[in-house]
Each structure stands twice: as structure tokens, then as C-alpha cells.
Amino acid sequence: MDATTIGSVIALVGVLSGSVAAFLGKRGENATARMNSEIDQIQEERDGLRKQLAERDARIAELLKQQGDDYVAIARLRAQVINMGGDPP
Template sequence: MDATTIGSLLVGVGAVAAAVVAYLGKRGETALTGYSSLTGTLQKERDRLDGKVTELHTQLADAARLRADDQAEIARLREENARLRDLTIQLGGQP
């Protein structure tokens, strides 16, 4: 083989190597873009769910407060019922 043939082969091998490197680099760039996009989507979804959890905790606290108010009202009405029952008996009636 003469120097021209060897030079041509080296140029060909270099071109193939450059094409392979370019192809792999583009794949890596595409993968990185996809990963960044996925990360952004997951962060938005996490923020949306965090907001929903906060809203549900607020609703739960409101419901617990209303339940406590209702329980206090029931206790008050039971005491009033017992007082009226005793008064009815004292006045000679049937409870």
C-alpha cells in the first residue's frame, strides 16, 4: 500500500468515527432534554399535589372543628334533657 491509500483509509476511518461520535452525542443530548422535560413535569405534578394535600388538611381541620362543636352541643342538649326530665318528675309528670 502506498501513502495515498493509507491516507485515504485514515480519512475514511476518521469520518466514520466522527459520524459515530456525532450520533452518540445527539442521542445523549436528546436523552438529557427528555430527562429535563420529565423532571419539570414531575416537579409541577408534585407542586399541584402538595397544594391539594394542603387543601385537604384544611378541610379536615374544619371538619374536626365542626365535629367538636357538634359534640359539645350534643352534651349540652343531654344535660338540658336530664334537667327537664328531673323537673318533669318533680312536678309529678311522666318523663
């Protein structure tokens, strides 16, 4: 083989290795972009669930307060029934 052939083979190997590196780099870039997209979607879903949880907790607190108020009203009414000479259930 003369120098021209050896140079051509070396250039071919260089081009092929560059192509393989570019292909693998692009695949890695695509995988990273896809992963970032998935993480963004998961974070948005998490934020929505946190909002729903906060709303649920507020509603539960409201219902518990109402329940306490109802117990107070029931006790007051029982006391009135007893004061009037009745027998509360």
C-alpha cells in the same frame, strides 16, 4: 499502497469515527433533554398533589373542629333536657 491511499483511508476512518461520535453524542443529548422534561413534569404533578393534600388536611381539620363543637352543643342540650325533667335519648 502508496502514501496517498493510506492517508485517504486514515482520513476516511477519522471521518467515520467522528460521525459515529457525533451521532451517539446527539442521541445522548436527546435522551438527557427527554429525561429533564419528564422530571419537570413529575415535579409539577408532585407540587399539585401537595397542594391538594394541604387543602384536604385543612378541610379535615375544619370538619373535626365542627364535630367537636357539635359534641359540645349536644352535651349542653342533654343537660338542659335533664334539668327540665326529661329523659334524653
